[in-house]
Amino acid sequence: MNKVFTICALMFFSAVFSQIPTLDVENQKKNSVILQEVKIETKILGNLASTTATYVFYNPGDRILEGKFTLPLPEGVSISGYALDINGTLRDAVPVPKERAKEVFESIEKRNIDPGIIEKVDGNNFRTRIYPITARGTRFIKITYNQELKNSATDYQYFLSFANAVNIPKFNLKVLVNESLANPKITENPDGSFTFQKQGNQWIAEINKANFTPNENLKITIPKVNESNVLLQKTSGDKFYFAASVSTDFPVKEKSKSHKIAIIWDNSFSGSKRNRQKEFDFLNAYFLENKDVSVSFVLLNNVLEKTEELTVSGGNWSVLKNRIVDLKYDGGTDFGALKEISGIEEYLLFSDGISNFGDLTLKFKKPVNSIVSTPTSDFNLLKLLSSQSGGNFINLNELDTQSALKTYNKQPVIFLGFKESANIQELFPNVGTAVNEPVNIFGIASPNLGKLTALFSVGNKKFEVLVDFNNAVQVDNWPIAQFWAQRKINDLELNSTQNRDEIRNLSEQFGVVSKNTSLIVLDDVNDYVRYGIKPPQELLSEYNKIVSRNKKEILEKRKNLLSKSFDITRELVAWWNTEFKPAEKKQYPKISNQSLGESANKNLLLESSDVYSSNADLARSEKSTGxxxxxxxxxxxxxxxxxxxxxxxxxxxxxxxxxxxxxxxxxxxxxxxxxxxxxxxxxxxxxxxxxxxxxxxxxxxxxxxxxxxxxxxxxxxxxxxxxxxxxxxxxxxxxxxxxxxxxxxxxxxxxxxxxxxxxxxxxxxxxxxxxxxxxxxxxxxxxxxxxxxxxxxxxxxxxxxxxxxxxxxxxxxxxxxxxxxxxxxxxxxxxxxxxxxxxxxxxxxxxxxxxxxxxxxxxxxxxxxxxxxxxxxxxxxxxxxxxxxxxxxxxxxxxxxxxxxxxxxxxxxxxxxxxxxxxxxxxxxxxxxxxxxx
Structure with a gap:
């Protein structure tokens, strides 16, 4: 038989939430892949941003590498564009069901051809695989994602992390802020020369650097007008996708204090990666306000460990803090092990939400406040836990301690829809769900809506906010539809199994990566034909010609295991019915050899019977006990x-x-x-x-x-x-x-x-x-x-x-x-x-x-x-x-x-x-x- 086996080295890119992935090649003393060039461009309009990042990698070694890196994205953000170079030119990816993309990728990979995919894995993490990166060759990829900027009372905030940045031979960073009357402010600057200049109706900042390592992250605040604003993108019919930024200023209604709480502390192995200082700062602020509390302290890993009862008096939580400081982090995470604790008024859950050893099945009857401090978290699962139980979701990645405590203390603001809703469809956030303030509302609407009234509630009080669609701005070059689809997918992924088909349909229509849909790039138009994948625009004409020419052929060879199984069953039956009679060793008269000695003769006889078995042995074996x-x-x-x-x-x-x-x-x-x-x-x-x-x-x-x-x-x-x-x-x-x-x-x-x-x-x-x-x-x-x-x-x-x-x-x-x-x-x-x-x-x-x-x-x-x-x-x-x-x-x-x-x-x-x-x-x-x- 032919034992041909191709072995390629695997390259792994590791990244925190950063636009600069850190490269690591396993089993080598030094990185053998160089991040040769980075180009990042962000466009901002109102409170919406679209970012495109292009990376060029060079392999100076003599081994073929498979590229793989994982990119965590913030809460609610998803990949909406991916491109891979094919013969030196970037080719856009197209959406395909996730398992199908993986199947096609691995099938083509076996032929040493150039596919690439990007997929969503556990949490809000996105993984891309590129193959091959040839010896002394380059590959480049482009990733696009859309995000809603964080709101404060007076401005929008844009943040770009350069954590773990390496020295980059060629670096370009460009930010364009559209339609802003006031000069955006840079509060964290990766380079002192990065400043905004007014050009027409845009503010533009750009740097080009050689052999550059960013000194800081990029943080921009953009002053905003306090009134609500609406952006529209026209559909193929007479409908519009809209994004409405609604300013709210509701009185804060604090929830009543709890005297008996449970802290569920995820001390699985991944728990060691959380930002414990942020978690401690939050707990310190919490106990300054909640000075006398009974605490049931329980650990979650691959099991739920025994509850420990502690008392915090006068805000002194040092015993609990020392207990946490001394924890060891080990084991997987099984949310299926969660159980309610009798007598508890509410829960504080500290976890990344990635349950890799069991599924969440429990619906808590008391509020669960999910507190997250790592960018690789499963935000949707933690949101689901909180929303189902009436608790708050607190993201310490984006909130400072006081803002986090304010979020914890307040009763949530509930969106109740529009008073005039006849001409509006598919609203997100969903009617009846908790929202952050100020609120971004997405939907599909008919033209000429005029002035509408958005409804909200805090506790038992209701509030109305005017949203003026007369002043809406039509921005057909902005992906409002993708923002809407991303919001809907995020909502559906709270129950991803139940909503699997709808998530897939949306992802494929709008090109948004989800739990059920990936983006894939193929090398050859014939592969798009073979696997029934509609290609990007530049290959569509050739694709259609081939499909039309071969419409009667099934180009992808697929087969089941059934017909061959019938033959094999008959073959097994024939084998089982065969009587096997191994040849006996023919015995001849022996010549006694006294010099061997009696024990030697016994050994010879034993060896002979070990090697050869007679038919009698076959008969005896039926009664033998194995x-x-x-x-x-x-x-x-x-x-x-x-x-x-x-x-x-x-x-x-x-x-x-x-x-x-x-x-x-x-x-x-x-x-x-x-x-x-x-x-x-x-x-x-x-x-x-x-x-x-x-x-x-x-x-x-x-x-x-x-x-x-x-x-x-x-x-x-x-x-x-x-x-x-x-x-x-x-x-x-x-x-x-x-x-x-x-x-x-x-x-x-x-x-x-x-x-x-x-x-x-x-x-x-x-x-x-x-x-x-x-x-x-x-x-x-x-x-x-x-x-x-x-x-x-x-x-x-x-x-x-x-x-x-x-x-x-x-x-x-x-x-x-x-x-x-x-x-x-x-x-x-x-x-x-x-x-x-x-x-x-x-x-x-x-x-x-x-x-x-x-x-x-x-x-x-x-x-x-x-x-x-x-x-x-x-x-x-x-x-x-x-x-x-x-x-x-x-x-x-x-x-x-x-x-x-x-x-x-x-x-x-x-x-x-x-x-x-x-x-x-x-x-x-x-x-x-x-x-x-x-």
Missing amino acids: KITLIEVESNEEYMKDFKNLQSSELIYQKYLENRPKYEKLVTYYFDVSKLLFKKGDKALSLKVLSTLAELDLENEELYKTISYLLKQRGNYEKELWITQKILEWRPFDSQSHRDYALALIDNKKPQEALNVYKSMLYQEYTDEISVRDNGIEEILIMEINNILSQNKNVDASKVDDRLKANLPVDIRVVINWNKDNTDIDLWVTDPRGEDCSYSHKSTEIGGRLSNDFTQGFGPEQFLLKKAIKGKYKIKTNFYGERQNLLSGPTTVMAEVYLYYSDGRQERKIAVFQSQKENKRENDSKILIGEFEF
Whole structure:
């Protein structure tokens, strides 16, 4: 077989909320990619801003790199434009369903062609992937996003962060403020020469620099007129999208003080990244006003830890503060663990809102005030928690301490719509929701609305504000429609699962990136045709010609697994019905050799019977009782020496926390320590360490697969189900994602649901690249479908085609799976006669059978033996090649080892290990993972 495997280095860009991404290349001492040029242009009109940033990257090395960086954006802001250079020219991206964009990207990437996507991942974080960045080549990207400026009583505020900025060979920054009567003021300046000049009806500031590092962030205040103003963008009909900035000056009505509160403090691993100083400043201000309070203090990580009761008297909260200062941050985040606490009047929740180890299910009956201090937060989830419970959402990223306390104390302002609403549609914010002051209202309206009255309430009092549409300004060159769509998507994403289809429809129409829709750029017009993706304007004419010419052809090759499954079922039945008779060693008269000695003769006879088995052995094996022995694949990483002499799990855990800063991004560290703690019998600490892997990256299926393998091995089936369901959401185009979920359903004693997943998997169509990559998985699926039928007589199998049904009990079944695409791992099984079953020798004399060799995907590979002969069987793996995604660590392998599969006596054991160079290997260089003995 041809073992061709392409390995490319992976480049990772890391960024905080910043227009200057910091580049980091894994496994290299110095960055091998240079940020060569940055160009940022921001246009501001009233309280709306549109920013476009262009980055040019240069790879001076001799390896192909895949680019990846994550950009957190502020609350309510989304990407609305993305372009990638194709042959030296920027090409605009087009909207595509998120999972479809990922599928197309990975299919094309395998051909070493140039796709690019940008997608929204957990929280308000946006990730772009670029491939390839060629050796000594450049790539450039352009990102556009729209945002509503923050309001104060007298001005609008624009902020651009240059945190973590590096030296940039070529730097250009330009800001244009339109229709402003007063000179904008720069209160934070990245360079002293950045000043505004009046040009016509615009204020313009611009700098061009060489070898420049910004000294400060950019902060601009723009004086505003106190009356309401309206901007219009005409649609194709007689309607207008409008944006109305409504100034409000309502009397503040403070809510009543609470005497019994709960502070829920997220001390998961990501909690250590929050701005604790801002959180402490807020709590200090809070207790200055709320001097005598009973506090239930509870910690949230992968579990909700025991509540601790504290009392704050005279505003002295030092005991609580010291408790927080001493906290250790570890574990994933599971909002599904949240519970109400009896007697509590309101909650203060300090978290980033990214729940990566469970889903929020609780609706609080008492107000939850969500307090956020990190720019990578899931603002929508925290807003949902607050709005559903009657609490306030407090964003410390954008509010100073006193403003945050004011937001906490006040009763919210509720938008009640317009008094004259007949000619207005699709208002955002929604009628009945809390709003910030001053208010930005977006909607769709008929022309000639005149003067309208906006209605608001604070507590039980109502207020009216006049909005004059007679003075509206039509700005067709401004994306008011995109602002409206972004507002609606933000609102719908509060319940993203329920509103999935509508979010996708809006995202695709308006080009706004959402949880359900990404933007993609393809290299060749034929790929747009092949994958049914409407291209950008410059390729549209050629695209239409090709589509018209080939309208009767299906250009994208897609196939399901069904027809081949019928053939494989027949093949498996034929194999199972075959009687295997291995050749016996013919015996000849022996010549006694006294010099060997009696013990030597015994050894010779033992060796002979070990290697060769007679037909009698085959008969006896039917009555034999088999046994599985799994080998613990030990880690020989240097850090394991620090745990060698530690006996208790508590000491091991303390050492783990102590050493973690040195190994913070090293996946093997968490993997190995979790295994060690589990071996010591501490399931809780073991799970906490394991769940931390979910915090190392956003929506990383390779990390989640590693977690799911260990959860399965340890019998934590409920969490295994949740993890595999998440992977399936991200990668529904992978047959292995469906299979992992189905197997988790079986573990959770849900055989009917599992059978339904298998059925849908066989009928689902897969792209040609993926179906070729997964060629042969049908054999594994057939065995597992029939195992469900044999083990669960009450399942409804009426919708499973009879041609897939077969009774196939076997004495031995081994399946290996792994967590990385583009990876080639081989399964070897050596029988008691010394015969290997492997990719180059797929059937053995005693009836051993190996499934198709997977050289690119996630596996699986399967070994079957109907009747085991007496003796020992060795199970080994060989790592032929693996994808070098070092962020996800080395490849994780899970081996499922079965005795008496599907015959009523089924027994399973699981081994999980990682492919480390230090793994103990057999003489043949393979890793021994287990043995059978019959």
